[in-house]
Amino acid sequence: MKTPEPADSQFAPSIPDPLSPLFATQPQLAVPLSYLRTVDGVLQIGGKSMQQIADLLSQQRFYAYDRQAISMKIHQLRSKMPAQLKLHYAIKANPYLPVVQHVGTLVDGFDVASQGELLLALQTGMQALQISFAGPGKTDTELLAAMTAGCCVHVESAGELQRLCGIATQSGQTATIALRVNPEFELKAAGMKMAGGAKAFGIDQQQVFELLPKLAAMPVKLVGFHLYCGSQNLQAEAILQTQQQIIHLLQQLLPLCPASLQFVNLGGGLGVPYYTSDRAVDLELLAAGWTQLFEQLPADLQHLEFILELGRYLVAEAGVYACKVVDIKQSHAQTFVVCNGGMHHHLANSGNFGQVIRRNYPVAFADKLDQPLVAPVQVAGPLCTPLDVLADKIQLPQAAVGDWFVVFQSGAYGATASPQAFLGHGAVAEILL
Ligand SMILES: *Cc1c(COP(=O)(O)O)cnc(C)c1O
Numbered sequence: 001m002k003t004p005e006p007a008d009s010q011f012a013p014s015i016p017d018p019l020s021p022l023f024a025t026q027p028q029l030a031v032p033l034s035y036l037r038t039v040d041g042v043l044q045i046g047g048k049s050m051q052q053i054a055d056l057l058s059q060q061r062f063y064a065y066d067r068q069a070i071s072m073k074i075h076q077l078r079s080k081m082p083a084q085l086k087l088h089y090a091i092k093a094n095p096y097l098p099v100v101q102h103v104g105t106l107v108d109g110f111d112v113a114s115q116g117e118l119l120l121a122l123q124t125g126m127q128a129l130q131i132s133f134a135g136p137g138k139t140d141t142e143l144l145a146a147m148t149a150g151c152c153v154h155v156e157s158a159g160e161l162q163r164l165c166g167i168a169t170q171s172g173q174t175a176t177i178a179l180r181v182n183p184e185f186e187l188k189a190a191g192m193k194m195a196g197g198a199k200a201f202g203i204d205q206q207q208v209f210e211l212l213p214k215l216a217a218m219p220v221k222l223v224g225f226h227l228y229c230g231s232q233n234l235q236a237e238a239i240l241q242t243q244q245q246i247i248h249l250l251q252q253l254l255p256l257c258p259a260s261l262q263f264v265n266l267g268g269g270l271g272v273p274y275y276t277s278d279r280a281v282d283l284e285l286l287a288a289g290w291t292q293l294f295e296q297l298p299a300d301l302q303h304l305e306f307i308l309e310l311g312r313y314l315v316a317e318a319g320v321y322a323c324k325v326v327d328i329k330q331s332h333a334q335t336f337v338v339c340n341g342g343m344h345h346h347l348a349n350s351g352n353f354g355q356v357i358r359r360n361y362p363v364a365f366a367d368k369l370d371q372p373l374v375a376p377v378q379v380a381g382p383l384c385t386p387l388d389v390l391a392d393k394i395q396l397p398q399a400a401v402g403d404w405f406v407v408f409q410s411g412a413y414g415a416t417a418s419p420q421a422f423l424g425h426g427a428v429a430e431i432l433l
Pocket residue numbers: 090092093111134228230231232268269270309310311312313412
């Protein structure tokens with residue numbers, strides 16, 4: 001396990017500041033982008049301009065992730081976390097190996113949701129016991145692989161438990177497991193709710209009570225519980241309230257467990273600001289809430305390790321998607337800026353990855369961050385579908401063919417969450433600098 005560096009490490013002076021050059025020159029991007037740097041109006045990722053990155057990659061469309069921005073973000077969070085609270089990274093947010101490898105040096109464990117992610121996690125050198133495998137629909141092959149690797153299987157249903165027991169018996173192993181609980185309560189204000197009511201995720205609270213007394217007779221070792229209630233939540237109060245409810249539920253579950261538990265995964269759900277109306281999670285409020293939570297922790301829970309599992313919060317703000325303007329055209333008095341990349345590389349930005357209403361991500365011309373904004377334009381990608389929107393009615397500086405167009409907050413749910421084969425334009429490159 002890694003110990004976080006103290007808060008006064010080299011990254012501390014760069015903690016988000018709403019007066020950073022980027023924020024100040026792009027007032028319409030009312031989200032803090034100051035994890036990234038600019039030099040004379042030119043965006044830098046790992047100290048390189050978009051053109052320099054393109055030259056490095058020999059690619060005209062790419063995701064670029066800033067190593068220091070990831071470190072900064074994680075240090076900033078860890079400096080607010082009490083010692084009993086551990087941090088896991090949910091690999092699905094960004095499974096690009098160099099990113100996973102880097103994040104792995106800054107967190108205590110990984111959460112994986114497929115055999116592919118499991119293999120990735122193992123190959124970073126992360127200890128198997130710090131890797132948890134959750135997710136519905138795990139196949140027998142995946143269960144066997146997880147058990148063989150020695151990682152913790154987060155069981156999502158009674159049927160899955162039964163299959164796991166069969167595989168354990170057959171292969172002469174004992175499976176290390178956690179039960180993922182679908183609690184009666186839900187996470188308020190979450191962008192995506194994943195608990196409370198009928199869900200594909202976790203075992204209904206009531207069924208867990210019935211299952212626990214039967215575990216002693218099964219070839220499994222229960223080491224924890226997992227409660228993941230939702231995603232993309234910007235409300236510290238709602239997150240804290242859910243964590244309180246989890247602790248309350250645990251007190252009822254613990255006496256029924258066959259052996260002493262090791263951990264409780266509290267989920268996470270901390271969101272990042274994507275849209276103008278979004279405000280970053282209030283870390284001070286979270287920190288104060290956590291201090292209180294752990295000070296008042298019931299005696300029977302004090303031996304437990306608590307885990308926060310986060311995906312986008314750790315990496316989203318460290319990445320941009322970059323593509324180039326290839327055409328500028330007028331249609332019915334509207335200006336269209338047409339780029340060589342779009343929704344096939346960045347589905348979420350096009351508004352088709354779970355959003356109810358499409359809103360613009362923060363975007364810019366990467367080399368014109370200090371130039372004045374002109375009349376609003378439409379920014380479109382190269383796909384033959386009206387869904388391929390990069391930005392709608394957005395004010396940008398005067399566009400020119402060859403400009404680098406960038407979408408910020410793109411370090412999570414980008415390349416692997418997009419239909420890259422759609423229309424045959426080719427896959428997108430990635431780089432961590
Ligand atoms: C997707 C997922 C996460 C990560 O979600 P973010 O919104 O990226 O933080 C964490 N845990 C589980 C179980 C998930 O399914």
